[in-house]
Amino acid sequence: MQNLILNRTKDIEIAVSELVKKEPKFLKAVSVCGLPKMRKGNTGFEGLLKIIVGQQISIAAANSIWKKLIDSNLTQIKSFSVVDESVLRDLGMSKKKFLMGKDWHWQRLIMICFWTNQILT
Secondary structure, three states, X not given: OOOOOOOOHHHHHHHHHHHHHHOOOHHHXXXXXXXXXXXXXXXXXXXXXXXXXXXXXXXHXXXXXXXXXXXXXXXXXXXXXXXXXXXXXXXXXXXXXXXXXXXXXXXXXXXXXXXXXXXXX
Protein backbone atom coordinates (compact mmCIF):
# COMPACT_ATOMS: atom_id res chain seq x y z
CA MET A 1 0.00 0.00 0.00
CA GLN A 2 1.32 3.43 -0.87
CA ASN A 3 1.59 6.19 1.69
CA LEU A 4 -1.66 8.11 1.87
CA ILE A 5 -2.19 11.70 2.84
CA LEU A 6 -5.58 11.91 4.51
CA ASN A 7 -7.20 15.18 3.52
CA ARG A 8 -10.84 14.16 3.43
CA THR A 9 -13.23 11.55 4.79
CA LYS A 10 -13.09 9.63 1.50
CA ASP A 11 -9.33 9.16 2.06
CA ILE A 12 -10.06 7.55 5.44
CA GLU A 13 -12.61 5.24 3.83
CA ILE A 14 -10.04 4.16 1.23
CA ALA A 15 -7.34 3.63 3.86
CA VAL A 16 -9.65 1.59 6.11
CA SER A 17 -10.76 -0.49 3.13
CA GLU A 18 -7.11 -1.28 2.35
CA LEU A 19 -6.45 -2.10 6.00
CA VAL A 20 -9.43 -4.49 6.15
CA LYS A 21 -8.17 -6.24 3.00
CA LYS A 22 -4.83 -6.87 4.73
CA GLU A 23 -6.34 -7.76 8.10
CA PRO A 24 -10.05 -8.70 8.04
CA LYS A 25 -10.28 -8.56 11.86
CA PHE A 26 -10.33 -4.77 11.60
CA LEU A 27 -13.78 -4.99 9.96
CA LYS A 28 -15.31 -5.88 13.33
CA ALA A 29 -13.63 -2.87 14.97
CA VAL A 30 -14.91 -0.58 12.22
CA SER A 31 -18.42 -2.02 12.49
CA VAL A 32 -18.44 -1.45 16.27
CA CYS A 33 -16.62 1.90 16.42
CA GLY A 34 -17.18 3.38 12.99
CA LEU A 35 -14.57 5.08 10.86
CA PRO A 36 -11.95 7.25 12.53
CA LYS A 37 -12.90 10.91 12.55
CA MET A 38 -11.03 13.33 10.31
CA ARG A 39 -8.70 15.46 12.41
CA LYS A 40 -6.91 18.48 11.10
CA GLY A 41 -4.00 19.92 12.95
CA ASN A 42 -1.22 22.41 12.68
CA THR A 43 1.72 21.64 10.40
CA GLY A 44 5.37 22.61 10.48
CA PHE A 45 7.05 23.78 13.67
CA GLU A 46 3.74 24.75 15.26
CA GLY A 47 2.38 21.24 14.77
CA LEU A 48 5.47 19.64 16.25
CA LEU A 49 5.53 22.05 19.18
CA LYS A 50 1.90 21.24 19.98
CA ILE A 51 2.75 17.53 20.02
CA ILE A 52 5.76 18.16 22.28
CA VAL A 53 3.64 20.26 24.67
CA GLY A 54 1.01 17.52 24.93
CA GLN A 55 3.33 14.60 25.61
CA GLN A 56 2.64 12.69 28.83
CA ILE A 57 0.32 15.26 30.42
CA SER A 58 -3.43 15.52 30.57
CA ILE A 59 -5.37 17.04 27.69
CA ALA A 60 -6.53 19.83 29.99
CA ALA A 61 -2.96 20.65 31.05
CA ALA A 62 -1.71 20.52 27.45
CA ASN A 63 -4.54 22.77 26.27
CA SER A 64 -3.81 25.23 29.07
CA ILE A 65 -0.12 25.45 28.20
CA TRP A 66 -0.88 25.67 24.47
CA LYS A 67 -3.30 28.55 25.04
CA LYS A 68 -0.63 30.39 27.05
CA LEU A 69 1.86 29.88 24.21
CA ILE A 70 -0.66 31.19 21.67
CA ASP A 71 -1.52 34.18 23.88
CA SER A 72 2.21 34.93 24.21
CA ASN A 73 2.79 34.55 20.44
CA LEU A 74 5.27 31.74 21.00
CA THR A 75 4.05 29.02 18.62
CA GLN A 76 6.27 29.95 15.67
CA ILE A 77 9.95 29.12 15.19
CA LYS A 78 11.07 32.77 15.12
CA SER A 79 9.51 33.68 18.45
CA PHE A 80 10.04 30.34 20.21
CA SER A 81 13.72 30.06 19.29
CA VAL A 82 14.63 33.39 20.95
CA VAL A 83 12.48 33.24 24.08
CA ASP A 84 14.18 32.68 27.43
CA GLU A 85 13.67 29.33 29.14
CA SER A 86 12.28 31.03 32.26
CA VAL A 87 9.40 32.50 30.23
CA LEU A 88 8.42 29.08 28.91
CA ARG A 89 8.82 27.51 32.34
CA ASP A 90 6.44 30.16 33.72
CA LEU A 91 3.94 29.12 31.04
CA GLY A 92 4.14 25.50 32.23
CA MET A 93 6.66 23.90 29.87
CA SER A 94 9.17 21.48 31.34
CA LYS A 95 12.88 21.91 30.71
CA LYS A 96 12.90 18.83 28.47
CA LYS A 97 10.04 20.12 26.31
CA PHE A 98 11.69 23.53 26.14
CA LEU A 99 14.95 21.93 24.96
CA MET A 100 13.16 19.76 22.37
CA GLY A 101 11.41 22.82 20.97
CA LYS A 102 14.66 24.79 20.87
CA ASP A 103 16.76 22.02 19.37
CA TRP A 104 17.88 23.15 15.93
CA HIS A 105 17.94 19.58 14.59
CA TRP A 106 14.25 19.12 15.41
CA GLN A 107 13.45 22.47 13.80
CA ARG A 108 15.35 21.54 10.64
CA LEU A 109 13.60 18.18 10.44
CA ILE A 110 10.20 19.83 10.75
CA MET A 111 10.98 22.41 8.11
CA ILE A 112 12.20 19.69 5.73
CA CYS A 113 9.01 17.70 6.34
CA PHE A 114 6.87 20.81 5.93
CA TRP A 115 8.44 21.77 2.61
CA THR A 116 8.28 18.25 1.23
CA ASN A 117 4.62 17.93 2.29
CA GLN A 118 5.29 14.91 4.48
CA ILE A 119 3.39 16.21 7.50
CA LEU A 120 -0.28 15.31 7.41
CA THR A 121 -2.76 18.13 7.70
